């Protein structure tokens with residue numbers, strides 16, 4: 001097989017084959033283990049030199065499908081590691097359509113459809129989260145790049161206070177840029193600071209305890225010490241260990257009083273805004289100058305998709321704009337609002353899922369997940385050999401195995417690390433471990449639209465089972 005043109009007649013057969021296989025796979029995803037025991041065997045299929053002569057589409061696709069056991073059922077209902085969403089029926093199908101249409105979402109000129117649905121999707125997202133309609137926004141690959149976009153806007157604003165166009169001239173002659181946060185700041189925000197030339201270690205974390213909770217007085221004092229000089233403050237809506245929140249409204253007041261740029265990283269926690277039960281956790285976001293979240297987490301849109309909102313939409317084109325005689329220079333152009341020029345038309349999947357399920361659908365799903373997290377917490381509390389380490393304000397339950405009589409912290413960390421490794425090897429469910437205030441702990445995060453009571457019950461069941469085996473003593 002040589003030139004792909006010779007396979008033009010195979011397009012339908014290839015798509016139907018993959019559609020059938022995908023449907024079969026997804027029909028089994030509620031029951032299948034997250035990790036099969038055949039990963040290594042499946043991976044051995046790949047390798048060897050670049051083929052001189054290709055095998056053609058169908059054999060190539062069959063090889064991929066045959067290696068499906070090496071995929072994790074991460075879009076299924078029992079994947080609680082990291083913060084990993086799935087794809088709603090509407091989002092998944094729209095994502096397929098996105099590939100079939102294969103639009104370049106640079107501008108209206110390159111895709112009227114992709115650009116229009118991105119605009120509407122961004123308007124709807126702002127409405128869903130209570131972000132003022134006057135703000136600008138853009139879809140990007142995920143929360144890391146959304147943090148990058150928002151912090152780039154913050155960097156521009158900061159340099160303008162010194163009459164410098166940092167995106168034109170760079171940092172020469174500018175003082176260090178103060179960046180303040182709590183201990184909750186996510187590594188993707190510090191990565192974005194590194195990519196922006198601000199530097200990872202520039203961040204000063206004002207934490208009042210080992211968990212990382214904000215020391216508001218220390219933040220206030222640091223801002224006061226700047227005597228009106230501009231700074232960036234990063235607030236965290238939903239930290240990854242226990243789903244806790246910085247006091248955003250108080251931080252917004254401080255930022256307003258001291259003339260700082262408040263940025264809110266709400267990769268998954270922004271979805272607290274969707275339910276009246278958790279809405280108070282994000283009170284104050286409209287007082288920020290930038291807010292970001294992921295779509296591939298709690299919106300349940302397939303990878304990869306996130307979004308950034310900025311209060312002053314005019315800040316983005318001077319940062320991300322590109323101009324050349326062969327490119328469009330007018331009309332709506334998302335390619336000049338973020339880091340990518342050529343871009344996937346991610347708006348189709350975001351629009352489709354919001355159109356399909358609406359405000360009420362997302363509120364119901366988020367509230368179901370809030371209830372599921374409380375259910376896990378109750379089962380943890382009822383298990384004598386488990387210890388919950390934190391409150392559950394949202395969708396993450398932080399706990400560890402703590403058998404009676406075993407109180408040495410080193411031994412407990414060693415035991416929980418061992419149970420954590422056994423859990424990933426076991427494959428029935430996936431839950432990651434973290435360090436919470438120095439303690440090795442489990443932190444299941446519930447964001448998948450498929451997850452039910454029975455699925456979350458496996459969290460405690462499997463961890464108790466593996467803990468019993470690890471301590472080699474039956475637990476009753």
Ligand SMILES: Cc1ncc(COP(=O)(O)O)c(C=O)c1O
Nearest residue numbers: 083142143144186188240267294
């Ligand atoms: C609070 C927070 N911010 C940012 C990110 C980075 O998101 P992404 O992996 O989509 O870039 C995450 C991912 O878990 C997160 O939890």
